[in-house]
Amino acid sequence: MWEFIFKDNKDISGCGVSGIINVKGSLIPGDLIIKSITCQEERGNGLGAGFAGYGIYPDFKEFYALHVMAEDKNSLERFERFLFQQVKAIYHEPIPTRKVKTIKNPPIFKRYFVKLELEEQLPTEEEENKLIEMVMYINANLNGVYILSSGKNMGVFKGVGFPEEIAEFFKIDEYQAYIWTAHNRFPTNTPGWWGGAHPFSLLDWSIVHNGEISSYGTNKRYLELFGYKCTLLTDTEVVTYLLDLLIRRHKQPIKLACTALAPPFWMEIERLEEEEKNLLEALRIVYGGALLNGPFAIIFAYNGGIVGLTDRVKLRPLVVAKFEDFYYLASEEAAIRTICPNPELIWYPKAGEPVIIEMPMGTIPNQKSYA
Amino acid sequence: MKPINFSSFYPDFYVERLENKCIKCKICIKECTYEVHTWDEKKKILKEDHSKCVGCHRCEAMCPTNAIIIKRHPSQFREHHLWNPYFIKNIYKQADKGGVLLSSTGCDLPLKIYFDHLVIDACQVTNPPIDPLREPMELRTYIGSKPEKLEVEKTETGYKLKKALPPLIKLEMPIIFAGMSYGAISLHIHQGLARAAKELGILYNTGEGGLHSSLYEYKDHTIVQCASGRFGVNVDYLNAGVAIEIKIGQGAKPGIGGHLPGEKVNEEISKTRMIPLGTDALSPAPHHDIYSIEDLRGLIYALKEATEYKKPVFVKVAAVNNIAAIASGIVRAGADAVVIDGIRGGTGAAPTMFRQYVGIPIELAISAVDKRLREEGIRHKTTLIASGGIRCSADVVKAIALGADVVAIGTPLLIAVGCTLCQRCYTGKCPWGIATNNPELIKRLPPEVVYEKVYNLMNAWRSEIKEMLGAMGLNSIESLRSNRDKLRAIGLTKEEMEILEVKHAGE
Amino acid sequence: MSVILNVENWSYTKVNQYLREKILEGETEFELHGVNGHRYLFAGIKQKIKAKILGVPGLDLGCFMSGPEIYVYGNVQDACGNTMEEGKIVVYGMAGDVIGYSMRGGKIFIKGDVGYRVGIHMKAYQDKHPVIIIGGKTGDFLGEYMAGGTIIVLGLLSQHPEKPITGKFLGTGMHGGVIYIRGELDPFFLGKNLKISPINEEDLTYLKTILTEYCADMDENLESIINDRFSKITPVSHRPYGNLYAY
Numbered sequence A: 001m002w003e004f005i006f007k008d009n010k011d012i013s014g015c016g017v018s019g020i021i022n023v024k025g026s027l028i029p030g031d032l033i034i035k036s037i038t039c040q041e042e043r044g045n046g047l048g049a050g051f052a053g054y055g056i057y058p059d060f061k062e063f064y065a066l067h068v069m070a071e072d073k074n075s076l077e078r079f080e081r082f083l084f085q086q087v088k089a090i091y092h093e094p095i096p097t098r099k100v101k102t103i104k105n106p107p108i109f110k111r112y113f114v115k116l117e118l119e120e121q122l123p124t125e126e127e128e129n130k131l132i133e134m135v136m137y138i139n140a141n142l143n144g145v146y147i148l149s150s151g152k153n154m155g156v157f158k159g160v161g162f163p164e165e166i167a168e169f170f171k172i173d174e175y176q177a178y179i180w181t182a183h184n185r186f187p188t189n190t191p192g193w194w195g196g197a198h199p200f201s202l203l204d205w206s207i208v209h210n211g212e213i214s215s216y217g218t219n220k221r222y223l224e225l226f227g228y229k230c231t232l233l234t235d236t237e238v239v240t241y242l243l244d245l246l247i248r249r250h251k252q253p254i255k256l257a258c259t260a261l262a263p264p265f266w267m268e269i270e271r272l273e274e275e276e277k278n279l280l281e282a283l284r285i286v287y288g289g290a291l292l293n294g295p296f297a298i299i300f301a302y303n304g305g306i307v308g309l310t311d312r313v314k315l316r317p318l319v320v321a322k323f324e325d326f327y328y329l330a331s332e333e334a335a336i337r338t339i340c341p342n343p344e345l346i347w348y349p350k351a352g353e354p355v356i357i358e359m360p361m362g363t364i365p366n367q368k369s370y371a
Numbered sequence B: 001m002k003p004i005n006f007s008s009f010y011p012d013f014y015v016e017r018l019e020n021k022c023i024k025c026k027i028c029i030k031e032c033t034y035e036v037h038t039w040d041e042k043k044k045i046l047k048e049d050h051s052k053c054v055g056c057h058r059c060e061a062m063c064p065t066n067a068i069i070i071k072r073h074p075s076q077f078r079e080h081h082l083w084n085p086y087f088i089k090n091i092y093k094q095a096d097k098g099g100v101l102l103s104s105t106g107c108d109l110p111l112k113i114y115f116d117h118l119v120i121d122a123c124q125v126t127n128p129p130i131d132p133l134r135e136p137m138e139l140r141t142y143i144g145s146k147p148e149k150l151e152v153e154k155t156e157t158g159y160k161l162k163k164a165l166p167p168l169i170k171l172e173m174p175i176i177f178a179g180m181s182y183g184a185i186s187l188h189i190h191q192g193l194a195r196a197a198k199e200l201g202i203l204y205n206t207g208e209g210g211l212h213s214s215l216y217e218y219k220d221h222t223i224v225q226c227a228s229g230r231f232g233v234n235v236d237y238l239n240a241g242v243a244i245e246i247k248i249g250q251g252a253k254p255g256i257g258g259h260l261p262g263e264k265v266n267e268e269i270s271k272t273r274m275i276p277l278g279t280d281a282l283s284p285a286p287h288h289d290i291y292s293i294e295d296l297r298g299l300i301y302a303l304k305e306a307t308e309y310k311k312p313v314f315v316k317v318a319a320v321n322n323i324a325a326i327a328s329g330i331v332r333a334g335a336d337a338v339v340i341d342g343i344r345g346g347t348g349a350a351p352t353m354f355r356q357y358v359g360i361p362i363e364l365a366i367s368a369v370d371k372r373l374r375e376e377g378i379r380h381k382t383t384l385i386a387s388g389g390i391r392c393s394a395d396v397v398k399a400i401a402l403g404a405d406v407v408a409i410g411t412p413l414l415i416a417v418g419c420t421l422c423q424r425c426y427t428g429k430c431p432w433g434i435a436t437n438n439p440e441l442i443k444r445l446p447p448e449v450v451y452e453k454v455y456n457l458m459n460a461w462r463s464e465i466k467e468m469l470g471a472m473g474l475n476s477i478e479s480l481r482s483n484r485d486k487l488r489a490i491g492l493t494k495e496e497m498e499i500l501e502v503k504h505a506g507e
Numbered sequence C: 001m002s003v004i005l006n007v008e009n010w011s012y013t014k015v016n017q018y019l020r021e022k023i024l025e026g027e028t029e030f031e032l033h034g035v036n037g038h039r040y041l042f043a044g045i046k047q048k049i050k051a052k053i054l055g056v057p058g059l060d061l062g063c064f065m066s067g068p069e070i071y072v073y074g075n076v077q078d079a080c081g082n083t084m085e086e087g088k089i090v091v092y093g094m095a096g097d098v099i100g101y102s103m104r105g106g107k108i109f110i111k112g113d114v115g116y117r118v119g120i121h122m123k124a125y126q127d128k129h130p131v132i133i134i135g136g137k138t139g140d141f142l143g144e145y146m147a148g149g150t151i152i153v154l155g156l157l158s159q160h161p162e163k164p165i166t167g168k169f170l171g172t173g174m175h176g177g178v179i180y181i182r183g184e185l186d187p188f189f190l191g192k193n194l195k196i197s198p199i200n201e202e203d204l205t206y207l208k209t210i211l212t213e214y215c216a217d218m219d220e221n222l223e224s225i226i227n228d229r230f231s232k233i234t235p236v237s238h239r240p241y242g243n244l245y246a247y
Ligand code: SF4
Pocket: B015, B031, B032, B033, B034, B035, B036, B037, B052, B053, B054, B055, B056, B057, B058, B059, B060, B070, B431
C-alpha cells in the first residue's frame, strides 16, 4: 500500500523548523520544543510534523534504537522475522501513544534496541555502514514497514497532523533530551504519509528542513554515484545523504561540508588569499554535485551537536539565540522568544555560513564531533 | 558524342532577376563564385545559368537594388513518395560522374529532433525564480578529471588542501567552439574565434589542421587537436594550447577519415599542416596506433608523457550505437574529457551516405553516456562535452540537464558570420568567405567581423542561459547538470523518455 | 660521462621525469639499464642528447620527440618513433607494428624484421625528411598513406628466410615519398596507383650516403649491399583519390 512513496513524484513543501541544545548535556523537557514549534503554526498545514530527541534512551544508550512504523500486524511480523536474523534485539516494545481525536487510523509504532552481531569488532564507521545498509534495504524492500530512525540514544517521532497533535500522540511531553529538533510541514503535493513527515533521520543524523531545493535532480544523481538511493523523493532525504557522504564518509569537517552545500560565489572566492581560494575553488569543483541550489534553511543534529545552515543567498529565514548553556535555532524569532523570552544573544546567521554548536567532548555517551 | 549530364537538366534553384530593378552593375557576376551570372556583351544583358546555383544567396544579399531573388526551382517531377527529387537527382549525379556523393554541414534529414520535444521548467510559488540582472548567476565550469573526494588538512586558521587538483581548465560559460580545421575554414575565422574565445573566457579548437603562427598568442584559450593525420603535430604544437583533443571521429562521418584535397593546400596551409604545397592531406579513418581501447590509453598517455601531465587530454568520438560503453572505455582509458558529436554535427566535407545515415542524435547519446558513467561510479573522472546539432541557448540548457558538462558548437558560429547553409563547403568556393582559402574570397570576411559577430552571439546566449537558470531557481550552472527534473517531454515514446530519463509533461 | 641508471623498478613517468631533470641540468648522455616494457621513453624531448637503452622499451619509444639519438640494445615494441620530428632511433634487434607512424623527420634504423604498417603516414616537410631503414623484412601495409620521406628495406637478416621481403598492400594510399626495396619486387604485393622503377644515379647517390650511415651504426658491409639491385616505389599521383567524388 505504501508503494506510492517510491513513485517518481518529488515532494514539494514549505515548512517551519526549530531546534534546542544544552551544551552541558542537561536534559530539556519535551514541552519546550512543542511550545516552540507550535508557535510557528502558520508555517504548516496539518499535513505533517515531527520531533527528534537526543539522550532520550539513557538505559539503552549503547544500542541502536530503531523506531519502526508498520502498516499492519502482518507486515510487522514479517519485518521482525527479518530483523531478528540480522541483529540482536536486547529489548523491544510498542512506542507509547495517546488517542488523539483528530488522528484517525495511525500506523503501528514499535521501537527496538539492537546491536549488530559481528564476528569481529569493526571500526565504528564500518559498523555504521552495515547498519545503514540494513536500514536502507528494509525501507526499500520490505512492504508495509518503515524505519524512522536508527541512531543510538535518539529517536524520531513524526506523522500526519499539526505539531501539537503529533506531540500529543507520541507523548513528547514525557521525554527529556539534550538536543531537540522539530518540524512543521506544509507539503503541496504528497498525500499524508507518516513516513514522509520530518525529521528525516539516518543513523544519528536527523534533519529538519524548510524550503524547496531546485537542484534536487542534480543532487540525487550525484548521490547515486556513491550508492545512495533516494527513495523518498524529499529534499530532506537528499540533504541527509549529502551530509552523511561529506562528513561521515569523506571526513570533511562540518564547516567545509556546509560550505560545499552552500558555497560562496566565484566572485567572492576570487578575492580570498591564495590558500583559501584554492581550497574553496577545489571544494566547488569536486563537490559541485552537492551544491544545494534554491531556498533552504536546515537544522541538523547528531550525538554531540546541532548545526543550522541557510542557502547561499538566504532565501529562507533562520534565527539563532543563546541563553546560558542553551542555544536555540528556529525559522522565526518568536519561536525562540516563546520559550526563552530574554536571550543573552540573538543573531541571524549569514547566508551559507553554518552555525555549529557542539558540546565539549566527553559531555555525553557515544559523543561525536565533526567540527 | 558530347557527354550528356542528366544532373544539369534539373536545377535545384531558380535565379530570378527583376528586370525593372536591375541596373546592370554586374556585382552579381563578381560575387557569385559558381559563375551563375554572366554578361552578354552583344545583347547587353545579364544572363543566369540556374543549374550552377547552389542557393547560397550571396548575389541576392549583395545586389544593391534587391533585383535578385533565389527560389527553389519551380519545375517539378511527378509526385512519388519513395522516389522524391532528392534521390532522383543523386542518381543522375552518380550516373554522370561515377563517384561518392559528397555533402557539407550536418545531417539534414527530418530525423526526430529531441531538443524540440523537451520543455524547460520554471519556478512558481514553491521556490522562487532568481533575477539574473540583479543577483549573481554563475556559469563557470571546469573541464578535466576531478577526484572523487577532497583531502584537506587543518591549519592554524582553518583548512587547506592536502594535494592540488589535477590540471583543470576554467571556462566562464559552459560553451566551447568545436574543432574546425584551418583548411576547411579560412584563417580569418580561426583568428576571430580565437579572439572571441579569449574575450569570453572559453576555448576554441584548432581542428586537425595544425596551428597557424598568428594564433599562438591565444594559448590559454586553445585546444589543439591531434587527429589520425597528425598534421602540424609536434611537441611545440601539443604544448601550444591548454588541452589536447584526440579526434577519433566526428558526428558527420563516423568511422571515416578526413581529406583535404591538394588544391586547397596553399602556402599558409602547407606551413600550418607541415606538409608540402599541393599534396592531399589525408587523415586515415583510424589512428593507426589505435586499434583497440587499450591502444587509446596508449595514445592518451603518450600525449600526457610528452607534455609532462600538464594538459588535460580530450577524446572526441562520434555518437554511435554503443556510445555508452564506448564512452565508459574512453574514461577508463584516462580521457579527462569526452567529446561526443551527434549525427547532426557539421563538417566541411563528408560522403552524403555517412552524413545522413550514420550515427545517433546527441540528445540520446549524452543522456545514455551520463547515465552509464554514473552507474559505473566514474562520472566525476571526466567532463562530458556534447556537440552536434545545438542551435540555441535552450538547446545548451537542455543538453546540460541531460548530463553534459559543456557543449561544443560549430555550425551556429558559421551562421553567425553569414553562412546560409548552402551545404557546399567542400567546393572551397564559399561565396561568404567562410569555407574557403581563396585569397580573394577570404577578404569578404575579415577577422574583426568574425570576432564581433561571434562575441555578440555568445553574449546573447549567455544572457539567455542566465535567464533560464534564474527561472528554474538556480544560480549556478552545476545545479543544472544532469538535472532531468528540470525537463519534461512532449510527444516522446516510453523508450525515448527512459533513455532521456525525463518524465512526460503533465507528470 | 653518461648518466647510468637502472630503471627496472621505476615507472615510465618517473624515468621520463628524471631524464628531463637531468637534461635540464645539462646532462647529454644516458644509459638506461633494466628497461622492460617502459612506455613513452623520451616522449616529447627536444634536446639533442644521446642515450643507450639496454632491454626492451615499451610502446611509443621516442614519440613526439625532436632531437635525441637513442640506441636500443634489444628489440622495440609497437609505435616506436610515433609522430617524431627529429633525432634518431637505432635498434639492434627487431621492431613491432606501426613504427614511425606519422613521423615528420629524423631516422629510425632497425637491424632485424619489423611488423605491420611500418612508416604509415610518414610525411616530409621543408628541410625535414624522415627515413626508416629496415635490415630485415616487413609485414603488410608498409608505408600506407605515405606522404613523404624514405623507407628502405634490405632483407638481410630475417626470422623468416622463406618469406618475401615485404608483405602485401605495400604503399597503399601512398601519395608522396619513396620506398626502396633491395632486390626485385613482385607487383602482387603492391598497393594501387604505385609504380616500380629501377633506381637512377640520383637515387644511388642518396642510397650510398644514407646506407653508409646505416652500415656504420650496424657494423654491416656497405659494398655488399649497395652493389645489389634496388627497386624504387613511388606514387603515380600526389592525388590518389582525386576522382573519388561526384559533386
Ligand atoms: S551567388 Fe549563390 S545564390 Fe547567387 S547565383 Fe551564385 S550560387 Fe546562386
